[in-house]
Amino acid sequence: MRQQFARISPHSLRLLALLLALLATILFFASQIDGYLSPRMFNRITTSAAVVLPVAVGQAIVIMTRNIDLSVGSIMGVVAYMTGQMLAVLPELHPVLVVLACLGLGAVAGAINGVLIAWGRVPSIIVTLGTLALFRSFLVEWSDAKTITTASLPAWLVELPSAVAFSVGALDIRVTVVIALAACLLMGLILARFRPARRLYAIGSNPDAARMAGINAPLVTFLAFVACGALAGLSGFIFLAKFGNITVVAGLGFELKSIAAVVVGGVSIMGGSGSMLGVLMGALLVDTIDNSLTRWAVVSEFWRDALLGMLIMAAVTVDTLANRSLERLRAAKGGEQ
Amino acid sequence: MRILTPWERGLLAIFLVTLVLNLVFVPEFLTLRNQINLFQLSIEKIIVALIMALIIINAEIDLSVASVMGLSAAIFGYLVSIGVDGRFAIMACLAAGLLAGLVNAFLSARLGIPSLVVTLAMLIGFRGLARVLVKDNSLGDFPTWFTDLGQKGFLGPIPLSLWIFVILLVVFGVLLHRTTFGRQVFIIGTSADVARFSGLNVARVKTQLFLMSGLVSAFAGLLYAARLGSVRGDSGVGFELDIITMVLMGGVSIFGGKGSMTGVVLSILIILNLRNGMGLMNITGHMQTGVIGLLLIGSVLLPNIVSGLRGRRETS
Numbered sequence: 073m074r075q076q077f078a079r080i081s082p083h084s085l086r087l088l089a090l091l092l093a094l095l096a097t098i099l100f101f102a103s104q105i106d107g108y109l110s111p112r113m114f115n116r117i118t119t120s121a122a123v124v125l126p127v128a129v130g131q132a133i134v135i136m137t138r139n140i141d142l143s144v145g146s147i148m149g150v151v152a153y154m155t156g157q158m159l160a161v162l163p164e165l166h167p168v169l170v171v172l173a174c175l176g177l178g179a180v181a182g183a184i185n186g187v188l189i190a191w192g193r194v195p196s197i198i199v200t201l202g203t204l205a206l207f208r209s210f211l212v213e214w215s216d217a218k219t220i221t222t223a224s225l226p227a228w229l230v231e232l233p234s235a236v237a238f239s240v241g242a243l244d245i246r247v248t249v250v251i252a253l254a255a256c257l258l259m260g261l262i263l264a265r266f267r268p269a270r271r272l273y274a275i276g277s278n279p280d281a282a283r284m285a286g287i288n289a290p291l292v293t294f295l296a297f298v299a300c301g302a303l304a305g306l307s308g309f310i311f312l313a314k315f316g317n318i319t320v321v322a323g324l325g326f327e328l329k330s331i332a333a334v335v336v337g338g339v340s341i342m343g344g345s346g347s348m349l350g351v352l353m354g355a356l357l358v359d360t361i362d363n364s365l366t367r368w369a370v371v372s373e374f375w376r377d378a379l380l381g382m383l384i385m386a387a388v389t390v391d392t393l394a395n396r397s398l399e400r401l402r403a404a405k406g407g408e409q
Numbered sequence: 410m411r412i413l414t415p416w417e418r419g420l421l422a423i424f425l426v427t428l429v430l431n432l433v434f435v436p437e438f439l440t441l442r443n444q445i446n447l448f449q450l451s452i453e454k455i456i457v458a459l460i461m462a463l464i465i466i467n468a469e470i471d472l473s474v475a476s477v478m479g480l481s482a483a484i485f486g487y488l489v490s491i492g493v494d495g496r497f498a499i500m501a502c503l504a505a506g507l508l509a510g511l512v513n514a515f516l517s518a519r520l521g522i523p524s525l526v527v528t529l530a531m532l533i534g535f536r537g538l539a540r541v542l543v544k545d546n547s548l549g550d551f552p553t554w555f556t557d558l559g560q561k562g563f564l565g566p567i568p569l570s571l572w573i574f575v576i577l578l579v580v581f582g583v584l585l586h587r588t589t590f591g592r593q594v595f596i597i598g599t600s601a602d603v604a605r606f607s608g609l610n611v612a613r614v615k616t617q618l619f620l621m622s623g624l625v626s627a628f629a630g631l632l633y634a635a636r637l638g639s640v641r642g643d644s645g646v647g648f649e650l651d652i653i654t655m656v657l658m659g660g661v662s663i664f665g666g667k668g669s670m671t672g673v674v675l676s677i678l679i680i681l682n683l684r685n686g687m688g689l690m691n692i693t694g695h696m697q698t699g700v701i702g703l704l705l706i707g708s709v710l711l712p713n714i715v716s717g718l719r720g721r722r723e724t725s
Contacts, residue, residue: 140525193717194709195472195663198653199524202702205650209699328533340528374540374642381534385516388530392522 082398083347086338086391090353096359103365108364111242118245119233121359122252123310125324125352128333129259130182130303132351135334137296138276138343139189139196140182144304144330146207147181147322149310153211156220156318170229171251174309175302181207182301186294196297204327212320222316232313248310256308259299260348272296277344298323332380333358336387340395358383413671416660416712418674427682435557435689441566447685449636450571452477453629454648455677459581459654460625462673464618465656466585468665469517472528475625475648476535477509481630482566486640495552499631506627508619509535515621518612523589524619532649540642549639559635563624570632577606579627582670594618598665619626647698654701655680680704 102108127144134141151174158173165173179205186201222230235247271292274282283289284289297332299339307326337354339346361383365374413421433439448455457474464471481502488498513531517524563569585591591613597604605611634640659676661668680701687697 133613188710190707192710193713194706197710198657198663199706201650201653203708205702205705209695209702212695213695213699249427288663326493328529332533335526372541373545374544375537377537378541379537381530381532381537384530385527385534388526389516389520391418392520396521 079082079114082394083338083345083350084203084220086394087350087353090336090338090350090357094353094360095362097364102362102367104370105364105367108367111244113241113363113367115246115358117360117363118249118254119314120363121355122248123314124326124329124333124359125252125307125350125355126145126255126303126310127300128330128337128355129256129348130300130307131330132334132339132346132348133259133272133296133303133329134196134300135331135339136295136343136346137271138279139293139296140200140331140341141185141196141300141304141328142200143181143185143203143367144300144307145326145328146204146211147178147301147304148308148311148326149318149320149361150207150211150214151177151305152312152322153220155309156225156312159226160220160224165226167228171306171309174305175304178305178308179298179302182298182304183294184201184399185301186297187353189297190290190294200327206351208320208324215320217320220312220316220318225312229313230316234308244289248313251306252310255303256348258351259303263348273344275343287315287343329358329380329393333344335384335391338387339389340391341388345401413605414527414660417669417672417675420597420659420672420679423501424675424679424682427679427686431682431686431689435686437689438587438686442592443685443689445567445571447681449568450573450688451651451681451684452568452636453633453645454651455633455655456570456574456577456629457626457648458652458673458677459577459670461623462656462659462661462668462670463581463585463594463653464622465653465661465663466598466665467615467618468592468601469524469618470528470663471513471524471622472649472724473513473535474622474629474652475645476532476539477506477623477626478630478633478645478648478713479643480509480535480542480718481506481641482634482644483542483548483642485551485631485634487542489551490548495555499596501625502627504632504671505634506623506625506630508623509627510623514616518619536643538644541616541645543640543642545642547641551634551638556638559632559651560638570636573628573632578670586658590617592694594663595666598667599668624707650698650705651680651701654705654708658704662720663709676708679703691716711712 089405118211121238127148131141131144133322154177155170155174159170185196185199185203189196195222233246233248236244237247237250263272271282271287274285274287275292308323311323313361333355334346335341336352336357337346337350339350358380361379362376365371365376365379435441457478461471461474484502484505485498488501493624498717509531513524516522516527523590558569561568564570585594593604593609596607597609597611597614601611630645633645656673657663658679659668659673661673683700684697687700
């Protein structure tokens with residue numbers, strides 16, 4: 073029994089723990105809130121998680137390379153706003169082109185980060201702390217205090233958040249959820265099956281060794297930031313569709329929300345590990361707690377941020393302690409041989 | 410007198426340029442009122458920047474400072490609003506600051522979780538607690554002696570907070586450059602492993618720094634509440650960006666081990682003069698923040714480019 077337990081990889085163990093945490097959270101709130109296990113609540117949580125999932129996937133890629141991107145919230149805001157503006161002028165634009173424009177705009181912002189970090193050799197935390205402010209002030213200047221409203225958006229975009237892709241029993245899966253899941257799945261497949269993508273892990277787990285193995289570390293880092301920017305752009309698109317009314321504060325705080333989903337999802341902040349399945353569950357767990365707290369009568373909704381902070385801290389602490397005891401276990405085994 | 414490092418000389422030159430520009434283009438710049446205003450508008454940030462310099466030289470970071478400020482201000486507002494005496498409320502705020510520092514210290518210095526992650530989580534967590542206390546309200550009605558301390562002159566026209574900044578500047582300057590503790594901060598910042606093998610108590614030094622950071626931030630939060638006369642849940646949001654910019658532009662290395670108080674003070678003066686000049690020229694706060702963001706990136710990018718070019722010339 074013990075041996076079988078040891079045979080499960082630490083990663084699967086972590087995913088299992090996440091799944092249990094998610095189930096426990098749902099069961100807890102189901103016992104607290106009347107009518108919690110309803111298709112409506114399911115929609116509320118999944119559509120909310122759909123906004124954060126793409127940007128969390130991007131954040132995960134960056135964190136795997138032992139970097140961080142604090143500017144993603146500002147990128148989302150810029151993309152949502154400028155796309156809304158573009159659609160007011162060109163309402164006939166094909167939806168696929170709109171999504172591509174969002175990805176492209178985000179990628180440009182990500183490329184700015186990437187160049188400074190990869191070739192300018194400025195630490196990512198400094199660059200993205202700076203661009204967090206820069207992109208946002210660009211948006212404020214650009215917008216000229218005007219707001220994008222649903223009235224100026226084409227009908228297909230306004231209807232997109234309530235469009236149903238397919239139904240499983242009584243549960244509807246919305247189109248935005250499918251888009252977000254597709255982005256997550258695609259990135260997961262690339263990371264697992266596409267050999268060059270493994271370089272992301274190599275750089276994150278040991279930058280020096282990666283360099284000696286002939287990996288072009290600056291290029292890979294640059295591409296990670298471009299991908300992160302593009303995915304933040306996709307989140308910006310879903311944000312625009314979901315809310316319709318976009319002001320200059322759009323996307324504010326999403327840098328923290330995405331990091332929360334990533335860290336809770338078991339991606340090590342020290343780089344070199346993590347999976348997209350984990351990020352998906354992390355995003356779901358964070359949004360389940362977020363959306364359920366607003367309905368829970370016992371604590372006021374003002375507790376959301378405080379609990380989110382504690383949740384991240386708890387996840388990281390458990391992760392660190394678990395990893396350390398695992399290392400000790402491995403070291404002990406090595407001693408026996 | 411120590412000769413300035415090249416970086417500090419560069420900062421001094423930039424400072425003189427901004428000073429001259431302000432003198433030429435802004436007529437009301439050189440009034441005593443404006444000079445006090447110049448410091449007063451960012452006084453909480455520049456006070457926290459002093460301890461942040463020590464933390465970054467120690468190769469750690471504290472992203473939670475602005476949230477601790479907000480939390481401290483919120484605790485004060487909340488306690489006063491339920492009728493607690495202002496002096497006790499101040500004590501409670503400072504205690505909360507120490508506690509916040511202790512939490513950061515325990516998780517990063519003792520458990521070994523990177524301070525970047527710990528303080529990022531606490532940035533959210535402490536801010537959340539401030540929101541719990543203040544909700545959507547704006548809490549005011551502070552005792553007059555409290556707001557007077559924040560707004561009026563103390564010993565002449567200069568407000569108390571500015572005196573405190575000067576005192577803390579001397580205290581932290583001496584602590585960093587003239588004491589054993591300061592040497593330890595530098596050594597640990599250069600290499601924690603070497604420091605550990607040399608028998609230094611790395612965790613203790615780091616713990617003391619985070620405690621100081623919590624305390625100073627909580628104090629800055631009180632100054633903020635006193636200056637504005639009211640407290641909201643988002644008091645001080647985003648201040649960490651300005652604070653870290655001040656420190657890094659002052660020549661403190663983000664990787665630790667390098668930096669000086671002189672550099673930090675010069676960088677503070679540059680940023681204050683820039684903000685003041687831009688403000689008087691009616692450039693919006695958002696634009697100013699953008700300029701600061703640009704400065705932050707530039708201050709690290711520029712030396713990298715210079716050393717890169719120098720390296721290329723040597724190899725060719």
